Amino acid sequence: MFSHDDMWRAIDRLADSHGYSPSGLAKKAGLDPTTFNKSKRISSDGKPRWPSTESLSKILAVTGATMSDFIALIGQDDDNVPRSGRQTIPMINTAMAGKSTHFSTDGHPIGNSWDDFNFPGLSSLHDENLFALEIIGHALMPAYREGDVLVASPQAHVRRGDRVVVRTRHGDILIHELRRQTANRVELRMLGPDGNSVSLPVDDISWIARIIWVSQ
Amino acid sequence: MFSHDDMWRAIDRLADSHGYSPSGLAKKAGLDPTTFNKSKRISSDGKPRWPSTESLSKILAVTGATMSDFIALIGQDDDNVPRSGRQTIPMINTAMAGKSTHFSTDGHPIGNSWDDFNFPGLSSLHDENLFALEIIGHALMPAYREGDVLVASPQAHVRRGDRVVVRTRHGDILIHELRRQTANRVELRMLGPDGNSVSLPVDDISWIARIIWVSQ
DNA sequence: AAATAAATAGGAAATAAATCCTATTTTTCT
DNA sequence: AGAAAAATAGGATTTATTTCCTATTTATTT
Numbered sequence: 001m002f003s004h005d006d007m008w009r010a011i012d013r014l015a016d017s018h019g020y021s022p023s024g025l026a027k028k029a030g031l032d033p034t035t036f037n038k039s040k041r042i043s044s045d046g047k048p049r050w051p052s053t054e055s056l057s058k059i060l061a062v063t064g065a066t067m068s069d070f071i072a073l074i075g076q077d078d079d080n081v082p083r084s085g086r087q088t089i090p091m092i093n094t095a096m097a098g099k100s101t102h103f104s105t106d107g108h109p110i111g112n113s114w115d116d117f118n119f120p121g122l123s124s125l126h127d128e129n130l131f132a133l134e135i136i137g138h139a140l141m142p143a144y145r146e147g148d149v150l151v152a153s154p155q156a157h158v159r160r161g162d163r164v165v166v167r168t169r170h171g172d173i174l175i176h177e178l179r180r181q182t183a184n185r186v187e188l189r190m191l192g193p194d195g196n197s198v199s200l201p202v203d204d205i206s207w208i209a210r211i212i213w214v215s216q
Numbered sequence: 217m218f219s220h221d222d223m224w225r226a227i228d229r230l231a232d233s234h235g236y237s238p239s240g241l242a243k244k245a246g247l248d249p250t251t252f253n254k255s256k257r258i259s260s261d262g263k264p265r266w267p268s269t270e271s272l273s274k275i276l277a278v279t280g281a282t283m284s285d286f287i288a289l290i291g292q293d294d295d296n297v298p299r300s301g302r303q304t305i306p307m308i309n310t311a312m313a314g315k316s317t318h319f320s321t322d323g324h325p326i327g328n329s330w331d332d333f334n335f336p337g338l339s340s341l342h343d344e345n346l347f348a349l350e351i352i353g354h355a356l357m358p359a360y361r362e363g364d365v366l367v368a369s370p371q372a373h374v375r376r377g378d379r380v381v382v383r384t385r386h387g388d389i390l391i392h393e394l395r396r397q398t399a400n401r402v403e404l405r406m407l408g409p410d411g412n413s414v415s416l417p418v419d420d421i422s423w424i425a426r427i428i429w430v431s432q
Numbered sequence: 433a434a435a436t437a438a439a440t441a442g443g444a445a446a447t448a449a450a451t452c453c454t455a456t457t458t459t460t461c462t
Numbered sequence: 463a464g465a466a467a468a469a470t471a472g473g474a475t476t477t478a479t480t481t482c483c484t485a486t487t488t489a490t491t492t
Contacts, residue, residue, distance in 0.1 A: 001276040002283055007269050023469045032451045039471045043448085050273070052449065052479080053223050054266035061217035067287045074283070091348035091365065097389040103423070109347045131325045132307035142359045142407060145377070149307065161361075163432055173313040191358065207319070214430040216379055239439050248481045255441045259478085268449075268479065 002074055004048040008041050010073040011051070011059065017073070018063045029058040090114035131209070133165060133175075140175060143191040144214065150175070151213035158210045163191070167206040178208070218290055220264040224257050226289040227267070227275065233289070234279045245274040306330035347425070349381060349391075356391060359407040360430065366391070367429035374426045379407070383422040394424070 015025035015036075022036035034040065041049055060070060090109040092102055104110050135148045143163070144150065152165045158178055166174040166188065176188035179197060186208070187199045231241035231252075238252035250256070257265055276286060306325040308318055320326050349366045359379070360366065368381045374394055382390040382404065392404035395413060402424070403415045 001273050001281075002269075003273070004270075007273075021469060033468085034452085034470075034472090035450060037470055037472080040449090044472085047448085048270075049449070050268045050270035052266045052268050053272060054220075054264075054478095055450080056269060057217050057219070057223075057266070065217075067218060067283070067290070071283045071287070091350055093350040093352045094389065094391070095352040097349055103383055114347075131330075133313055134307055134309040136309045136311040142411070167319055173310065175310070195358070211432055214432065216427055216430065237439060249438085250440075250442090250482090251480060253440055253442080256479090260442085263478085265479070270448095271480080 004041075004050065006074045007050065008036075008038075010070055011036055013073040014059060014063060014065060014070060018065075025059055025063070029055070029062040031055060031058060130212075133173075140191045144175070145216070147216075149215040150211045151215070152209035152211050154207055154209040156210040156212060158208055163211040164188075165209040165211060166200075167208075168200065168204050169206050170204070175211075220257075220266060222290045223266065224252075226286055227252055229289040230275060230279060230281060230286060234281075241275055241279070245271075245278040247271060247274060346428075349389075356407045360391070361432070363432075365431040366427050367431070368425035368427050370423055370425040372426040372428060374424055379427040380404075381425040381427060382416075383424075384416065384420050385422050386420070391427075 011025075012022055015022045018025070020028060022038075023033045026035040027033040035051075035055065043049055056070075060067065092109070092114050096102065102109065102114070130151055130153050133150045133152060135144045135146055135150065137146060150165070158164055158181070160178055160180055162178045164176060164178050166176060166186070168174065174188065176190055176198070178186070179189045180187040184202055185199050186202060186205055187197055189195055189197050227241075228238055231238045234241070236244060238254075239249045242251040243249040251271065252267075259265055272286075275281075276283065308325070308330050312318065318325065318327050318330070346367055346369050349368060351360045351362055351364045351366065353362060366381070374380055374397070376394055376396055378394050380392060380394050382388075382392060382402070384390065390404065392406055392414070394402070395405045396403040398418075400418055401415050402418060402421055403413055405411055405413050
């Protein structure tokens with residue numbers, strides 16, 4: 001079971017871990033922004049107020065969190081919250097990174113110029129058919145090196161410029177950059193040093209999976 | 217998240233698994249025996265009715281069940297458990313990927329040759345000081361392209377061959393491959409096409425962060 | 433088979449959650 | 463520092479859940 005405090009604490013933590021205030025989370029979930037006001041959690045006559053399971057369902061839906069995630073939030077100790085619960089990390093671009101003191105002397109992000117970047121964890125894993133490919137050999141240098149692991153999604157929409165894993169009907173696995181895709185042909189650019197293109201008839205292609213993450 | 221059907225089904229199953237009818241469970245929990253009547257789950261104007269989290273808390277209390285138990289009841293008979301709870305995805309290497317039928321015709325992993333790969337989510341984020349760098353410009357092609365996001369860890373141990381973000385004492389941010397690190401110098405190899413090396417005195421370097429993930 | 437108890441259907445009333453609203457405080461942006 | 467936006471407090475109103483109630487059905491007991 002869970003207590004009134006547990007429920008509200010978990011809601012607060014769910015909000016915080018997804019970069020929202022309770023007000024922002026309510027809004028995002030299609031509820032009134034004042035739904036989770038702390039001043040509304042205990043009524044004027046002292047009675048605790050319990051959100052409906054519909055409200056709960058809505059905030060889990062909008063954050064992509066499961067009930068298990070929510071339960072984990074109930075049990076969490078305040079002092080022991082790993083950043084991992086946040087699902088975001090600070091991000092800055094390379095143009096800005098060198099300009100001002102955005103880093104502490106030991107490489108920690110400081111200052112106000114950082115955006116939040118949604119780290120893969122829960123959000124990308126709605127894609128149930130992700131797979132990983134570990135690179136063997138040096139054929140894809142310098143884009144990919146031996147030991148790198150590519151995470152690919154057959155479901156993700158692909159556009160020109162994307163790096164993709166292509167499976168031909170002959171059973172070949174190709175890792176290239178998608179240059180163009182027409183009704184009849186798929187034009188790919190090799191990732192090796194010379195960057196030559198190859199053009200395949202659509203009928204020769206079994207599937208294309210977009211590379212979304214690379215571990216290095 | 218969970219649906220209206222999920223919620224009521226779990227309530228029914230909770231009751232049944234503790235030897236109660238829905239009516240009996242409600243009564244036992246201090247609620248009106250008609251609280252969980254099936255006729256009250258959809259209102260006369262067709263709207264779904266969602267129990268409050270207080271009611272939920274009461275029935276879990278009286279049965280001694282936990283929220284995890286309750287969630288398990290939601291998921292019962294569901295063969296379609298999403299992979300996301302696993303924190304791993306299937307992985308194979310590029311040498312094997314083309315050899316046998318490791319993929320279905322729509323790009324889904326099949327067969328027994330797949331390893332499990334720990335996808336970043338919770339496991340890598342014990343490193344609280346991760347940051348992300350978004351690539352601006354084409355200077356790092358073809359290793360990194362504009363729009364790629366590098367996830368870097370100042371805490372991760374770096375070795376030769378690793379790609380790293382280096383901060384010099386002058387405030388420069390460099391993205392290179394680590395060729396060698398001695399007591400006095402750090403030798404880096406540029407990621408651009410010509411792959412020239414640069415050698416910096418250790419004293420000129422503020423910190424080095426290893427690139428661990430790339431979004432593309 | 434009949435009697436009794438429990439469960440359930442479904443409407444009305446009471447209570448509670450969410451929404452709407454105004455005002456203030458806090459945070460963010462310029 | 464000042465302006466603007468977001469968040470929050472808290473009251474009033476609307477909507478929704480639970481309780482109360484009566485009647486019927488189903489299950490259990492005799």
